[in-house]
Amino acid sequence: MAVLRSDPPLDRDSAVPMFEQIKERLERAIAAGEFAVHERIPSERELSTQYGVSRMTIRQALGALARSGALYARSGKGTFVAELKIEQPLQRLTSFTEDMRARGLRPSSRLLAAERIGAPLEIADALGLSPGAELVRISRLRLADDEPLALEIAQLPHARCPGILSYDLGRRSLYEVLHAEYGISLARARQTIEAATPDDDERALLHLPHGVPVLRIRRLTHASDGAPIEFVRSAYRGDRYQLGVELR
Ligand code: 16G
Numbered sequence: 001m002a003v004l005r006s007d008p009p010l011d012r013d014s015a016v017p018m019f020e021q022i023k024e025r026l027e028r029a030i031a032a033g034e035f036a037v038h039e040r041i042p043s044e045r046e047l048s049t050q051y052g053v054s055r056m057t058i059r060q061a062l063g064a065l066a067r068s069g070a071l072y073a074r075s076g077k078g079t080f081v082a083e084l085k086i087e088q089p090l091q092r093l094t095s096f097t098e099d100m101r102a103r104g105l106r107p108s109s110r111l112l113a114a115e116r117i118g119a120p121l122e123i124a125d126a127l128g129l130s131p132g133a134e135l136v137r138i139s140r141l142r143l144a145d146d147e148p149l150a151l152e153i154a155q156l157p158h159a160r161c162p163g164i165l166s167y168d169l170g171r172r173s174l175y176e177v178l179h180a181e182y183g184i185s186l187a188r189a190r191q192t193i194e195a196a197t198p199d200d201d202e203r204a205l206l207h208l209p210h211g212v213p214v215l216r217i218r219r220l221t222h223a224s225d226g227a228p229i230e231f232v233r234s235a236y237r238g239d240r241y242q243l244g245v246e247l248r
Contacts, residue, residue, distance in 0.1 A: 010022070010051060010052075010053070018051075018053050018057050019053075019057045019058075019060035019061040019064070020061075020064075022047070022051055022053070022057065022058065022061040023061040023064050023065055026041070026061065026062075026065060026070075026071075027065070027070060030070055030081055035081045036081065037081055037082070037083050037084075038080055038081060038083075039080065039081050040077070040078045040079065040080050041071065041078070041079050041080065041081065043078060043079075044058045044059060044062070047061075062079055066079070069082055069085055069239060069242075070082055072209075072239070082239065083239075083240060085239075085240055085241060085242040086099075086100075086103055086105070086144065086149070086240060086241050086242070087241075087242050087243070087244045088241065088242075088243050088244065089244045089245075089246070090191070090243055090244065090245045090246075091245075091246055093186055093187075093188060093189050093221070095173050095174065095175040095176070096142050096150070096152070096173075097173035097175070097176070098173075098175075100144045103144075105144040105145050106144070106145050106146075107142065107143070107144060107173075108142075108143045108146065108171075109140040109141065109142055109143065109169070109170050109171070110140065110141040110143070110170065111138070111139075111140055111169055111170035112139040112140060112141060112151075112205075113137070113138075113139040114136070114137070114138050114139070114165050114169060115136070115137050115165075116134055116135070116136055116137075116158060116165070117134075117135050117136075117137050117155075118131075118132040118133070118134065118135070119131060119132060119133045119134070119135045119155075119157075123135065123155055123231050126220050126228065126231045127155070127156075127157055127220075127228045127229075127231055128227065128228055129157055133157065133159075134157070134158040134159065135155045135156065135157060135158060136155070136156050136158050136161070136164055136165055137153060137154070137155050138152075138153070138154045138155075138156075138165075138169055138174065139151070139152070139153045140152050140154075140169065140170070141205055141206075147207075147240075148205060148206045148207055148237070149206075149236065149237055149240055149241065150206075150234050150235060150236040150237065150241070151202055151205055151206065151234060151235045152232055152233070152234040153232065153233045153234070154174060154230050154231070154232045155230065155231045155232070156229060156230045156231075157229070160182070160184065160223075160227070160229060161177075161178060161181075161182050161184070164177065164178075164181070164182075167181065174230075178229070184223050184224075184229060185223065185224045186221050186222070186223060186224070186229065187222055187223060187224040187226075188221070188222050189219050189220060189221040189222065190219070190220050191217055191218065191219045191220075192217070192218050193215055193216070193217050193243060194215070194216050195213050195214075195215060195216075195238065196213060196214055196215075196216045196235075197213060197214075198212075198213070198214045198235060202214060202235050206235070206237050208237060208239075209239070212237065212238055212239045213238040214235040214236060214237060214238050215235070215236040215237075215238055215241060215243070216233070216234070216235055217232075217233075217234045217235075217236060218231075218232065218233055218234075219231075219232045219234075220232075
């Protein structure tokens with residue numbers, strides 16, 4: 001427990017509740033790297049002795065840190081430091097490849113399926129096609145530093161990118177292929193995001209611990225000529241991903 005020893009004593013007269021002060025100290029210790037990712041932090045009992053507060057207060061601090069995603073608990077084993085979440089800023093239209101590289105992570109994909117299908121009604125509607133028009137559907141598991149992060153199913157009008165399935169979409173960025181091979185630049189997208197319980201396939205492919213939700217994202221992207229070009233459904237790991245929005 002060398003970690004917190006240098007801390008000055010808690011301020012018992014402060015308006016900031018004790019659990020909040022403890023939470024902030026633990027946050028600082030984690031940010032300073034005093035605990036490694038997936039390292040066990042001291043137990044409730046040890047922390048309550050160290051700070052001279054009740055275990056209830058410690059439990060409140062740890063609970064708040066678990067809810068913010070900084071810690072996770074394993075029943076019977078203790079409380080551990082979680083990996084930092086990857087933040088996707090929502091104001092720019094970027095690809096998975098760009099998002100990961102911007103964070104110093106190595107993007108990769110596992111191609112799960114790539115096929116030509118007739119457009120179901122809902123997707124034909126979104127893409128401005130007649131029902132049954134030919135689509136390419138590309139399902140990929142997206143990884144960052146070899147860790148599964150998202151499942152993505154992208155559907156594009158085949159007429160806009162004929163023969164796209166012959167490119168190695170397990171290795172290349174879809175946006176890069178659209179640009180380099182078809183001269184398609186993407187201009188804007190509309191996205192919806194919701195929290196959801198993963199289904200069994202998602203849980204297995206994303207290596208999701210039990211009880212962790214996914215962020216379901218739907219994106220309709222338009223090319224620079226205004227035409228809709230991709231309709232994507234994805235599921236991002238809720239414990240590893242957060243979306244940042246700038247408000248003015
Ligand atoms: C992002 C997009 C997805 C797009 C993909 C292309 C979200 C929610 N989705 O993951 O719509 O198809 O990037 O990535 O951001 P790529 O160019 O690396 O293949």
